Amino acid sequence: MTKFASLIAAASLALFGGPAAASTLSATHTLTQAGTVGSVSTLQFQVTQAGLFDIYTDGPTIDPVLYLIADRDGNGAIDASDPLIASNDDSCRVGFRSFCNQAGAWHNSLIEAQSLSLGTYFAVVSDYSFSVSEARSGINGRLGETQLVGDVTTFVTSARYGARGGTVAPVSAVPLPASGFMMLGAFAMLGAGAASRRRKRSA
């Protein structure tokens, strides 16, 4: 399964209409070699009710490093002005929490009891070492560098927090870099120009 064929594996509201509207979502990506676009997993999600969340990884072979970045300007892309909310490398150790599994010879990541307000966020994961600038660029390392590859699943859940937990919803589109949005805008303008020329010719 490639990054682009990424799957929202589960998105559920545990309770409807009650005060404790816990929800969980997850996505699994197969990380590719260093220096490629597929070397980074990005789960984009929307907080639809503010509250507490656990954000964690299950990387059976890689050594996950996790960054949580807010999409402050709401444009669906990770920009320099989008703030880093939290990060973690190895807190999801076997035995620490029931959901924490072994990650190869290393440990999974956990951002625990994180308070999130309404808005869109990115949970960005790749294999150690993985810097915040690499997370923002969407590419881990340089081509040819040693980097572990394989599946990693990222979870966002409020299941442990009852009425204090928030709710999340998936954002299905894989975020484009800001330059991609500018190109789309340029294509849209070119298309509009062509359409108006066609209308003029047919008039």
Ligand SMILES: [Ca+2]
């Ligand atoms: Ca943004």
Ligand SMILES: [Ca+2]
């Ligand atoms: Ca780790």
Ligand SMILES: [Ca+2]
């Ligand atoms: Ca790196």
